[in-house]
Amino acid sequence: MPQHLKRLIGVFVIFILFFLVMRQVLRPKSFGELGHFRADAIYENTLRPMHYAVADSCTKCHKDIRSDKDLGFHAKLKCEVCHGPALKHATFANKFKNKQLPDSLVLYKPGERKDCAVCHQRNAARIKITFDTINTTMIHQVDIMKHHPVDPKTNAALKCIDCHNPHQP
Ligand code: HEC
Ligand code: HEC
Ligand code: HEC
Ligand code: HEC
Structure with a gap:
């Protein structure tokens, strides 16, 4: 066998041994008991x-x-x-x-316009829904800047909850 191949194999063997040793040293104790994760993680989460x-x-x-x-x-x-x-x-x-x-x-009590906008502001990145295919898991969206933006009398922006009951919109 040529000399350079022997050296290459030597290098590989050293790397593999190094990997096996480090794996043994660094592996958390409970890893693998229940699957490909730390079993202790479950217990730690119950303490939060x-x-x-x-x-x-x-x-x-x-x-x-x-x-x-x-x-x-x-x-x-x-x-x-x-x-x-x-x-x-x-x-x-x-x-x-x-x-x-x-x-x-x-x-x-999330009564400000921004609170409702979190879910209801129209956003091009959201899944589009049309009237005919309403799916209850999808949220109806309005452009809140256009949807009843200003009270004509006071010139102030109405809150969403002035018209919609948040518990039964
Ligand atoms: C053992 C009774 C009890 C339970 C259970 C309870 N609340 Fe209350 N809650 C009260 C009382 C008393 C008040 C203060 C008086 C009032 O506004 O009715 C209150 C007030 C509130 C308010 C108004 C806050 C404010 O500014 O007055 C909200 C919102 C609320 N509760 C939400 C909840 C939610 C959500 C839950 C369930 C996780 C809950 N409550 C469970 C008794 C309870
Ligand atoms: C869409 C968001 C939303 C959900 C869901 C919601 N609330 Fe509210 N809640 C509000 C807003 C907004 C107000 C303030 C209403 C106002 O100021 O007129 C409010 C007010 C309240 C109040 C104060 C008393 C009142 O009637 O104004 C209580 C108590 C309350 N909510 C309890 C609950 C309970 C219990 C649930 C679940 C059964 C719940 N809320 C679900 C948004 C919500
Ligand atoms: C956590 C998300 C969330 C928040 C916050 C929220 N909503 Fe909703 N809303 C929904 C979902 C889900 C529906 C049911 C699907 C639908 O009909 O769009 C809904 C339905 C509605 C509808 C009926 C739409 C229709 O189909 O005609 C109105 C009106 C509405 N919400 C108003 C409000 C107002 C006002 C607020 C603020 C107080 C608010 N929502 C806050 C999730 C939200
Ligand atoms: C001046 C009263 C008023 C105010 C303020 C108002 N709405 Fe409405 N909203 C309505 C009425 C009336 C409808 C039903 C007719 C329509 O679609 O315009 C409606 C419909 C909706 C719908 C259902 C739209 C659909 O496509 O069916 C949503 C969602 C909604 N509003 C959310 C909001 C949010 C969020 C705010 C606050 C930024 C808000 N509304 C403020 C009166 C109001």
Whole structure:
């Protein structure tokens, strides 16, 4: 065998050995126990603090809003999509029945135009929907700069919730 081939094979053997050793050293302990991932990752995730309540937990105290919402176009939206994580809110209200919620647990009420625009602003990059093929998982879009932009009396931009009930738009 020519000398240069021997050297090349030698180099390869060294690289492969180096790879095997490093793999052994660097591989996290629980890797591969349950599949091609770290089994510990599951446990670590369960330790993270929870922020969201389950969807139905709001119904207990806000029954009217829930039943309004179930009748309208926003039926499929979960409360916390709009109001933000509310586990602490629900836990506190459950524990201290007639006590005023502390400021930090009063939830955001997304009543500004920008809040609705997050989902409803027409955007060329979004999937196009026409009237005939409405699919409930797709969101109806308006150009909010043109859709009732200004109150003729006060010259101020109307809020979306001046006309649309957010719980039953
Ligand atoms: C144990 C009762 C209870 C539960 C459960 C509960 N809330 Fe409340 N919530 C209250 C009370 C009390 C208030 C303050 C008085 C009011 O406005 O009705 C309030 C107020 C609110 C407000 C208005 C905030 C403000 O500025 O007054 C929002 C929004 C809200 N809750 C959303 C939710 C959502 C979303 C959930 C479910 C994750 C939820 N709540 C679960 C009792 C509860
Ligand atoms: C599309 C977003 C959206 C969703 C989904 C939504 N809300 Fe609201 N919610 C709002 C807005 C906006 C307001 C403020 C209304 C206003 O100021 O007139 C509000 C107000 C409230 C208030 C204050 C009292 C009131 O009637 O104004 C409560 C309580 C509340 N929401 C609870 C809920 C609960 C419970 C759910 C789920 C069943 C829910 N919301 C789902 C947008 C939403
Ligand atoms: C998280 C996304 C989201 C947000 C935020 C949101 N919506 Fe919606 N909206 C939807 C979905 C999903 C539907 C149901 C599909 C549809 O009909 O377009 C819907 C439907 C509607 C409709 C009925 C459209 C139709 O088909 O005639 C109106 C009106 C509406 N929303 C107004 C609002 C207003 C006003 C706000 C702000 C308070 C708001 N939405 C915030 C997702 C959202
Ligand atoms: C002056 C009252 C008024 C205001 C303010 C208003 N809307 Fe509307 N909106 C309507 C009416 C009426 C309709 C139904 C007729 C139509 O399609 O124009 C409608 C329809 C819609 C639809 C359904 C469109 C479709 O293609 O069927 C959406 C989505 C919507 N509005 C979202 C919004 C959002 C988001 C805002 C805030 C930027 C807003 N609206 C502000 C009165 C209003």
